[in-house]
Amino acid sequence: MLSRCTQAIASFQRRGLGGCSRLTKRPLTFDRANSTSTKILSSDKALHSTRGKKLKPSKAQIVVLNPREAGLFKRKRAPAYFNGNEKPRERLSVLEGVEFDSGGTLRNRKHQTSGDILQEIESQRRKLLVFKSSVPNEQVIKSIHDLRPSEDTRIMSTKRYTQLKMLLEMAYTLPQLKAYARQYYDQCMPKSVTKKSIIPHILHKLWTCEVDASMSDAQDLVVERILDAKTRDIYLLLLTNNGKILQNFARLGATVAVALGENKIIVRATSSLVKYVEVSLRKILDNVQREVLPIQSVIDSHSASNSPPISPDDLVNLVQKETATYFEKLLEDDANSYVVSGFGAKRLAKAELLLLWALNYNPQKTERIWFLGESRDSEYKLFPFTDNQCLDWIDRNKEWFRLQKPVNKNQAPEKNTPLVxxxxxxxxxxxxxxxxxxxxxxxxxxxxxxxxVSITLGQILKTLDGEGTTFxxxxxxxxxxxxxxxxxxxxxxxxxxxxxxxxxxxxxxxxxxxxxxxxxxxxxxxxxxxxxxxxxxxxxxxxxxxxxxxxxxSLLLQTPQMPHDxxxxxxxxxxxxxxxxxxxxxxxxxxxxxxxxxxxxxxxxxxxxxxxxxxxxxxxxxxxxxxxxxxxxxxxxxxxxxxxxxxxxxxxxxxxxxxxxxxxxxxxxxxxxxxxxxxxxxxxxxxxxxxxxxxxxx
Known part of the structure; x- marks a missing residue:
């Protein structure tokens, strides 16, 4: 890579900077006659003046700045295109992470009225599923905290209050409720407290709930809907922006759970919010775009002779998590054709690029490691390399280690001596x-x-099993x-x-x-x-x-006794x-x-x-x-x-x-x-x- 950089830089023609001076130089003239008359007048005024002499002005406080301090030269920043790893500005939208086509994704669909859409949503209701599984105590306590009403819903109807109270009584035990009060509010309940008394304490004292008898039950009562979904849809919702879409629903006050084994999405909120979540999910999932890719053909036409073989499934698993896309075989007996799905065409295009990137086509590249330590290899230890932001997306998902010399805490650091x-x-x-x-x-x-011919400074990194190496x-x-x-x-x-x-x-x-x-x-x-x-x-x-x-x-010189290789x-x-x-x-x-x-x-x-x-x-x-x-x-x-x-x-x-x-x-x-x-x-x-x-x- 260095030769490419050096060759490119050496080939570019350096351009000179021209300039001109805006100052015009004029000859200095001196009028001797005027000067003599001026002196005579000044002496005459001094003889007849009754005032004291004029004081000299105080010395001016002048600060001399160099061009950098004066702001004449600014360091050029990296272009905005390459700053995609910076945290973007937060957008308050449940559609974050979804890219809609300008022409509309429902162009080829039949026109449907709002009544038809609502009727289709109502037809998706199912009976509540019952899951039997062992849940960690931390997750149970967190689920109690998720039931806490927000500031806007703290005032509730009588039915909503009764519903929330019954849910705490039926779903949680007394030790779990005590642990919740201790963890989130630092309140230790006495041993004599009962479940019947701790629930009102949580509702009124900790959550500050208030009952408004005049409030409509229809707008306040929490309902549950279970929506059918495809494996592809659930996968995309969970992976796109690390589940940001479902998190945005939770910020609105809805509880969204995903049952992976049954391909169900469970929504728990008020009736109006449940309908909003359903319509939003429908809009989002309608924007899923699909494309057929011949994965095996891509591998065959972009692999070097010295490259290790890679299967289509391994290549797909490497790419789909990074791009938040979903790959599935077009036909079970066809190992070549895959259907890739994602929210927007941009994610599909990125998946195609990363497929080529992951093949690591470098037939010109050869590397060999040469150990030049002061002691035997066994006297050094592997220490983890934690600065993963400098690695590319393939190496970033691996755990890397560098061979170094162990140093005791109280031992004074040794001065680095040059390698001879x-x-x-x-x-x-x-x-x-x-x-x-x-x-x-x-x-x-x-x-x-x-x-x-060049020498590059850096660090030789290895995986724990020794199979992977990078510089x-x-x-x-x-x-x-x-x-x-x-x-x-x-x-x-x-x-x-x-x-x-x-x-x-x-x-x-x-x-x-x-x-x-x-x-x-x-x-x-x-x-x-x-x-x-x-x-x-x-x-x-x-x-x-x-x-x-x-x-x-390249010949990698491994020097574990030094801070670099x-x-x-x-x-x-x-x-x-x-x-x-x-x-x-x-x-x-x-x-x-x-x-x-x-x-x-x-x-x-x-x-x-x-x-x-x-x-x-x-x-x-x-x-x-x-x-x-x-x-x-x-x-x-x-x-x-x-x-x-x-x-x-x-x-x-x-x-x-x-x-x-x-x-x-x-x-x-x-x-x-x-x-x-x-x-x-x-x-x-x-x-x-x-x-x-x-x-x-x-």
Missing amino acids: LDEKTVDELYHNVLISQSSTTAKTSEGLETKT QPKVPGITKKLLQLPLYDGIAAEDELYTVDQHEYYVQLKFIPNLSSAGHVKDIPPLELWFELDDYDKAISSSVRCLLHTEDK YKVSIDRTLEATKPYEEDTQNWLKDQPGLKEFLLQARLTFQGNEKLYVPKNLEMNLRVGDTGSIQPVTFDYVNVKYRRVLRLKYMDQYLVQFSDLNGGSSGGKYTQVDFICPESNMVSREAFGSFIRDVLEYV
Whole structure:
């Protein structure tokens, strides 16, 4: 991944800033005659003046602010599109989480009158179901508290009061009522109290209920309705926004229970509120949209040869919880076709993207862990990694651990000493990273190839069973030290540190090939499009860089005696198109598919404008042994936002300090990369010096 970032940044043309001065310079003139007359008049006035001398003004209190303190330079925030993981503003609506079509979801349904709808609702009444199960005491006490009337319903009719009193008598025991008063109101009831006396105490003293004999029983009496529902409907109601729809009904005063085994929804509220809940549920469930997806075909056409096999059921279980969609087989004997359902087309589109994301198509990627601890592996322990927000949606659901050295509470922290490698270890690193061949992608003959050797700081994470491994580029407390390094490109004046934003902003779109469109060619390299962002968070189309990632070989250096680990990588990329600046007249003439993609896409990441990325992109590539040009379809997977600061270390190494934001699904984290100069031809001596210099810094 680093090569793609470095290649894209190196390819972008840096633009200079011009300026002009608005101050006009005029020559200073001095009139000697006027000056002499002025002195004579001043002396004459001083002789005849009867007043004292004028006091000098007090010294002015002047505060000098630098440009940052004066507010001339503001740090640019991440675009609104990538801030989806922030808590949205609370909306007081039971329809929260449901997206309605602008054209209406009942367009093809027959027109029904309100009487028909009410008649259908009345026909859904059933007898009350009786469930026998063991319920925890905490849940029983909470159910008592759920019966407490709200402030608006504290004044009730006689029948409602009798109903509530009978419910407490029949459904709960005396110890449960005592435990409720003790837990929620901190009142310990004496042993002599009876059930007959504690219930009025709860109603009048704790809940402050009042009886109004003039109130209508029809509007106040609580009724129960049991609604039939499909498994799909119950699943969507529970998963969409973590059950926010049902929670909003509870905020209105209705008690909604779901019987999963019987596919029933039990609503308990006043008669008017019950009807409102029924009509709202009907409206919500009518908005469910469906789409048929050939899951097995998607797996076959987007899987690399070295990818572990995954079944359609495992892939579906991974995606449907994240997207709040429901997958079911179209036919029981058909393992390929699934029907995906969800509230709104946006959730269905997200489910399709995450299906491709979960396949983890990376034929160019190889990783190997090398243990470099001071002691044996058994003397270190696994400690949990809790910062899950920096992980993507797949790794976020797993429990990760890092191998570290145990430290006693009263033990003084040891000072971190730099990792020192002997010549033999450096030789092995050089051979494994630069000499050995490991690329498994299909042969691709395209434009300029770029090779980048780098070292990334981070932490090696493992699952408890040892089957899963990931490298998270997270190093605590290194930001302050990094910002002491000079800028890589230098600056004209010190004030430019504050008046000119020194960061570079990019968006990175990832695509994976649809192998069914490439004939018999397998393991085609994935594709990435890089764009510069303007001041309005819009991608500049003419700045696009089209990169094929042909190799990503990494050696993970595990150092549990230190607060971080290292990743030594070599990346190879091919630029599939020429930059716009090289040939403005014939730009993208050989790639009409990319040109059409740029015309159709709406790559704006502002909050008030909607992002649109076409589902696929067609590229003309020379892949396979024949070397002939053939069209290959690439499917869009995800997008990342990058904020990059280029620094210089030891006057020769490029240090990229990047803020990456992949939105709610991609995670948010920082990354520090040291880039080896002359990466295309790195000698053994230059590689050894690069390794030692980086290890000495951190």
